[in-house]
Amino acid sequence: MVLQRVSEASVKVDEEIVGQINHGFVALVGIGHGDDEKIIEWMADKTVQLRVFEDDAGKMNRSLADVSGGVLAISQFTLYGDCRKGRRPAFTAAAAPEVAKQLYEHYVNAIGKHGIEVQTGIFAADMKVSLINDGPVTMLLDREADA
Secondary structure, three states, X not given: OEEEEEEEEEEEEOOXXXXXXXXXXXXXXXXXXXXXXXXXXXHHHHHHHOOOEEOOOOOXXXXXXXXXXXXXXXXXXXXXXXXXXXXXXXXXXXXXXXXHHHHHHHHHHHHHHOOOEEEEOOOXXXXXXXXXXXXXXXXXXXXXXXX
């Protein structure tokens, strides 16, 4: 998962805005083989609790919950693109679409259970994501199944 701290973000499908937030995170969510609900719960908790928003002293010391931010969650299997060989990425490490959709929706629901506003794109659609990266602050979240 890639988290980008944003001052605003939106996603369009067929020229229509389907999701939009003010400040918070754009979460680019890739689901791979071996990912499960336990990992997704960890990702959701980390998304909500990660302290990368500025406090009154200008230090990154506040969480998403502390600043009443939102999440724009975008499914993105291309995060699993392996570009080490050849000129065309291989996506063999990405989970099958039916598994990925179920775990992506679990992530969205887990964020919502924390009382955080969650907006989404449309799974597997051709989406146009617009954002203003605040900082810029971009974090890569990765956790192995046995970690």
